[in-house]
Amino acid sequence: MLARLFLLWGAFALPASAAIVVDGVPDEPEWQQARVFGDLRRTQPYTLDTASVETQVRMLATPEGLAFAFRCAQDPSLPRVKPFTPRDRISSADRVNIMIDFDADAKTAYNFTVSLSNSIEDAVITEENNFNADWDADWAHAVHEDDAGWAVEIVLPWTIATMRDSAADKRTVAVYFDRVLASRSERSAVPAIFYGNPVFLSAFEKVEIPQYRSQILDFFPYVSALYDVKNDRQEFRGGMDMFWKPSGDFQLTAALNPDFGQVESDELVVNFDAIETFYSDKRPFFTENQGLFDLRTPQGGRILYTRRVGGPSDDDSGRAADIDAAVKLNGNAGRLKYGLFLADEADDAGRQFTAARLLYTPDTVGVGLLVTDVERPALDRHATVSTTDLRWQPNERFQLNGQILLSDVESGDQSSEGAGAWIGAAFTPSARWHHEASLAHYDAQLDFNDAGYLPRNSLNELRWTSHVKVNDRPAESSVAAIDYGADIRYSTNDRGVRLPATVFLTREASFRRGGAYLLEYQWRPPGYDDEIARGAGNVWRPSRHWFFANYVSPRRNGWHYESGIWILQEGLGGHALQWEGRLVYSFSDRLSLDAEVNARSSRDWLVWKQDDQLARYERSLWDTSINLDWFPRARHELRAKVQWFAVSAHDGRGYRLGQRGRLHPDGSADDFSVNNFGLQLRYRYELAPQSDFYAVYSRGGFERRDDHDNGLALFRDAVSLRDADQFLVKLRYRF
Structure with a gap:
């Protein structure tokens, strides 16, 4: 059986020989037939004038995939910033970007970044400008330097994503290219659009190219061993991921006993709010071709939140649930995109997740349906959610989006049906101005948290946002461009209770010699907070003001920094002061330090x-x-x-919630402190593309005490926390 699978894999593999040798030197004769893109314009700062350095991009369709070549002129007098960085963590480096929408319908696009050190990033782009760097694809790239500058070659295999009409001889794709010159904090692009614009994917340049058929079948078996140092316990696991793409129109992904060991660690968070913390997902099965299922609400909700699968078990043990198997398929049938997602957790308490997606995309309209279903036997709970989404875009200047959401939850002998809807319009009358308006309603029974992420229900919200870019600054000004923004929100809950509104003003400026600063002001008029008391009632909160100022330095001699200060009101009257600092320093191209400190002192929390x-x-x-x-x-x-992460609270005053949301004194409140510490040491060896060996040591813990102390004492105590102390080795190999 294994021999037959290897033969099948060989039949689907890419050709052994390729016309384009990916070595960073685009000197093959085939490049003479490529389409050439030039005249890149500066979009950071947003001046839209000719870039200060010359860049040429070539694009060529080959049997092996789409090939791209950048030629980046860079005089020796300009510093070359080229630190080696982990995947998806390029922060300050000379680099180039390719962004491509293979179906040219502005639904899903893919971003591929290569820095001067040949470090890479890849990401999925949905909803015009939502970037998700969790996805890691297999693509070829190389960099070559010389005295005049540097060059990059990239080949994206035809199997890298699903594409409709993959059997046709030609296809139309939409593309965007940019280059970042780190020493000047300058980005130049073609077409001349900024990736942060609310309308971004729709403005890509459309190109017709020849198309080639390609197939692939990959197996990713893994083995891992974990030693729990604290409890003197060992654990061994093994499993496999499978990726099959018989054509560009179809992809099947499966996972058997998948391993989600502690190779990537989450950020430490101690959450005192009523809203659940959102975490990204780096697990390969859940990131591969997930863009079709990435449906969001304007308030930050996700209809399918993959961290639910394998999340905390329903048996109240506090452990993460094991996953027996998971299957996902994506495909295209003409203008119809479809997807199916299935996951089954282990044991009697294991949940069963199902999600089905349809999306019909004619030229100016997109109509979709996403249905999720979760069975939770340990809780005797069954939840189904259906979401209908609509998009209409008659031209690049105007766009209309909306969703209708219905939930049906049965828990024991009780059932609940909820509904919600939102509609939003985006209008870009010129390259300088952009406006957005949205109206949302979610009733108090709407609940899609079993499979998704719902920040809150019981909400009616009206929102208006405007941005204007000023790029006609005088030549003698140190500031090259300014972006002014205004965001106004008015909201009530489903019972008509007026919630605090928001007026949010911003001013962001970019300097000609690199660097930028940001000013933000937020005013929250008086209103009721219906979440902080966790259902016990509404709390009246007076008017509050927030101010934030931040400066990002240009990169100089291997380092740059950020510094910001907050002046805010987070209680009922007193102020808080927070300082934020970040330093990035490269001791050499291969050794770098990234340190960040946020310290807040509050008189009223x-x-x-x-x-x-x-x-x-x-x-x-x-x-x-x-x-x-x-x-x-x-x-x-x-x-x-x-x-x-640590919090020390003292001099507490107790309050009890009274009539009309007023708080009445109720004695004193006990001091407390919270300490959270995490350490990870990780070694990674890349055996081959998408084949890795890891050795990871992790230690950390959480503690809450009924006293308070200063920061030095808390840190001293934090490093001794040892709720977890373990060593993990993992081998994942691609066949």
Whole structure:
């Protein structure tokens, strides 16, 4: 059986020989037939004038895939910034980007980034400008330097994503290219659009290219071994992922006993709010061709939130649920895109997840349906959600979007049906101005948290946003371009209770010699907070003001920094002050440090205690992280990551919720402190593309105490926390 699978894989593999040798030197004769893109315009700063350095991009369709070649002129007088970085973590480096929409329908696009050190990023783009870097694809890339500049070659195989009409001789794709010159904080692009614009994918340049057929079948078996140092316990696992693409129109992904060990660590968060913390997902099965299922609401909701699968078990053990198997398929039938997602957790408490997606995309209209279904036997709960989405875009200047959401939840002998809807319009009358308006309603029974992520229900919200870019600054001005923004929101809950509105104003400026600064002001008029008391009632909150100023320095001699300050009101009257600092320093191209510190001191912090009891505290907060990345040799990567999050609350005053949302004094409140610490040391060796060996040591813990202390004492205690202490080795190989 295994021999037959290897023969099948060989039949579907890419040709052994290729006309384009990906070595960073685009000197093959075939490049003379490529389409050439030039005249890149500056979009950071947003001046739209000719770039200060010349860049030429070539694009060529080959049997092996779409090939691209960048030629980047860079005089020796311009510093070349080329630190080696882990995948998807390029922060400050000379680099180029390819963004491509294979179906040219502005539904889903893909971003591929290569830096001067040949470090890479890849991401999926949905909803015009939502970038998700969790996806990691297999594509070829190489960089070559010379005295005049540097060049990049990239080949994207035809199997990298699903594409409709893959059997046709030609296809139309939409493309965007840009180049970043790190020493000047300058980005130049063709077409001349900015990736942060609300209308971005729709403005890509459409190109007709020849199309070639390609097939692939990949198996990714893994083995892992974990040693729990604290409990002297061992655990061994094994499983497999499978990716099959018989054509561009169809892809099947499957996982048997998938391993989601601690190779990537989440950011430390201690959440005192009523809204659940959202986490991204780096697990390969859940990131591969997930763009079709990536349906969001304007308030940050996700109809399908893949972190639910394998999340905390329903058996109240606190452990993550094991997954027996998962299957996902994506395909196209003409203008119809379809997808099916299935996942089954292990044991009697295991959940069963199902999601089905249809999306019909004629030229100016998109109509879709996403249905999710979750069976939770341990809770005797069954939840079904259906979402209908609509998009109409008659031209590049105007776009209309909307959703209708219906939920049906049965829990025991009780059932609940909920509904919601939103509609939004985006209008771009010129390259300088952009406006958006949206109206949303979610009733109190709407619930899609079993398979999705719902920040809140019981909401009626009216929102208006405007941006204007000023790019006609005088030549003698140190500021090259300014972006002014205004965001106004008015909201009530489903019972008609007026929630605090928001007026949010921004001013972002880019300097001609690199660097930028940001000013933000937020005013929240008086209103009721219906979440902080966790259902015990509405809390009246007076008017509050927030101010934020931030500066990002240009890169100089291997380092740059960010510094910001917040002045805010997070309680009922007193102020808080927060300083944010970040330093990125490259000791060499292969060794870099990224350190960040956030420190807040508050004289009035309002927090829920229990039932209808709340408290106001003076508190101190520390949120720090240090990342050290070292690439001693090609294919070798060493990373050290340390995080510490702590809160110390003292001089508490207790309050009880009274009539009309007013808080009445109710004695004192006990001091407390929270400590959270995490350390990860990781070694990665790349055996081959998408084949890796990992050795990871992780340690950390969480502690809450009924006292308070200063930051130094809390940090000293934090490093001794040891809720988890384990060593993991993992081998994942592609066949």
